Amino acid sequence: MGRLVVAAAVAGWAIPIAALVNSVVPEPYMDEIFHVPQAQQYCRGDLLTWDPMITTPPGLYFVSLAYVASLFPVAWMFRVAETFDVLCSTAALRSTNVIMAMVCAVLFHDLLLCIRPGIGEKKATIYAILVALYPVHWFFTFLYYTDVASLAAVLAMYLFCLKKQFWISAMFGAFSLLFRQTNVIWIIFVAANGAISYIQDLYPKDDIIHENIETTHQSNRVVSSKDNKITAQGLRRRRINSPINKVFVSESTKLYNNLAEEVWDITSKLWNSKCKVLIAFAPFVVVMLAFVSFIIWNGGIVLGAKEAHAVSPHFAQFLYFGLVAAAALLPWHCTLSQVLDLFHLSEKNRTCSYLAVLMGLGLSFIAVHFFSIAHPYLLADNRHYTFYVWRKIIQVNWMMKYTLIPLYMFSWFSIINILGKSQTRIWVLSFVLSVALVLVPAPLVEFRYYTIPFVILVLHSPVIGNSKLLALGLLYAAVDMFTLVTFLFRPFHWEHEPGTQRFMW
Known part of the structure; x- marks a missing residue:
């Protein structure tokens, strides 16, 4: 219905x-x-x-x-x-x-x-x-x-991967490449997280430990939304019987002390089960080999107008997405509770938090100062809304692009913090890297490029x-x-x- x-x-x-x-x-x-x-x-x-x-x-x-x-x-x-x-x-x-x-x-x-x-x-x-x-x-x-059809193909690929129908998922992944070549990054994202989810089924002892930890935390948590009021027993039963493999894991980060430990554990499991994983995800390997063959045959990823779409180190584009996504999801990010949440999180480990802020400021300044690209298409056609965003906001005076850096940082810290409440650290890392790989090489500022990562972000943000x-x-x-x-x-x-x-x- x-x-x-x-x-x-x-x-x-x-x-x-x-x-x-x-x-x-x-x-x-x-x-x-x-x-x-x-x-x-x-x-x-x-x-x-x-x-x-x-x-x-x-x-x-x-x-x-x-x-x-x-x-x-x-x-x-x-x-x-x-x-x-x-x-x-x-x-x-x-x-x-x-x-x-x-x-x-x-x-x-x-x-x-x-x-x-x-x-x-x-x-x-x-x-x-x-x-x-x-x-x-x-x-x-x-x-x-091409953007709406491209989004449909990527969502279909993601859905069938969650249902463990990998051949159909890879088929839609290949189909998505016929709309936009950058969808290859989302194929890797879906396949990689699908493989991680797949090996978790191969280690039932770890799953039992995970269930006990998650059930304890879930039973002690008060959920305001009526739709999310589920019992620990019901949660355990769904985890065991559902064909979907623990994609949404609310407390899985409790299993590991840090990201390095989580990466090492998952890498070890993948290596130990490499034959089974390769057989299960062979369809994605075929798609990737076909795409690499296309790049070699074509002499690059772009079909036409290659000079105007040359790969460029546009790191500022990564920052733009964070601000646009946070602004488009106001009830999640632009609230007093979220600001306080980030503040309390920084208070738990001040040294690491200060280092993260200083590193973020430094990298953001470098990205904005040295890697802000004004593509000729951006300056040439005032029918695009980005034309006015660039002229009336970012380039209104020489200081504005630097003034926006704290907003960029808050947006990305907020996104990572919110995703971290419901996803494993390695999932969050894979998402951030995927966004960077899709957006940084694109010299043109275009909000259409943000749609797929935005939709994935909505799918994995907490329910409001x-x-x-x-x-x-x-x-x-x-x-x-x-x-x-x-x-x-x-x-x-x-x-x-x-x-x-x-x-x-």
Whole structure:
């Protein structure tokens, strides 16, 4: 029932808004000027022509091709379209992402129930609808970009890995690479954590110890949310009987004194069970070998416009994500209780905390001062919101980019602290490294790149009350409406301003 409600809710707003967008902006917009003609070439049966400005593989075009083909028999029957390629209009191609947005919401719903079995169907439904309203994801639901379909493929890969259906998971991982090449990092992330979860099943004695520790802590904890009130006995029974392998472990860090000990223990177990792990995760190995072969054949990870998308050490991008994610999850991070929590945590070990703060300040300063990249695309096109963020905030004066460093640090410390309450240290480390590997090489500041790590962060953050979820949903809806109004009711004819690299409306 929850899946149906989620899909119906997303369709309820996505379909009419998509119709409005297509009526006001019928022609390809921004990067659609590359994607739409390329997809229409595929609709005409021309699979060999390729626009050299397109940097991503043709996964979205194949999905659109299958989607439009499914509509053609009905259109032909009612004489709406006599030929297949007539259906591949800009509006029809954009509607691909409306379907993909519904799929994303349903997948998120199922993932949340897998990761947090005690959350309840109702709250999982609310969470899924909330993520569908996340402004960046919501906006690109109505344009013909690769990001929504890319998110759907990664979520499907994650879901089937949690269900231990590794061949299907690897298949979706390979499929995700057809949308964005950087999804290879999320394949490694999912496979690595899946392998760690897999070996935990091979050591039942450790699991019994873990259950006793976790049950003790859970029984002494008062949980405010009704959906999370589960007994220690029920928790133990779910742990034993559930096919999902302890992905959400609330007190697992108690088993180890530090990160080094945890890494050593897991590494030892992986080595001792290397044959079993390699056999189980062979599908992911095949995908990785195929991807490496592609890079060698292509001469790099990017397909077209390689000069404009060269790998660059953009460490400031990593900091931007922390601030954007924390701001988009206000009820988790921007609260007095979270500030006090971080303060009390620092008081437990002042020396380590001071060293961590000093190291964070130093590294953040180096990242901001030496590795803040202003990509030509960022400066050239004022139809992107990042154009205004860069000019009106980050570059408003020479001090602003340094003034933001404490906010960057607080955001990342808050993210790590919150994840650390529910995940193992090695899981948190793998997430942080994955975010860095996806974002740091990207020279262009683009909020679309933050969507997948943001969704994974939401999946693994502690559950909050319905009132906070409602407030955040209303905030997202307000930002969505603002974005829609500014998008629809400003002129779309832009021209190059002589003597500059900036485009003007």
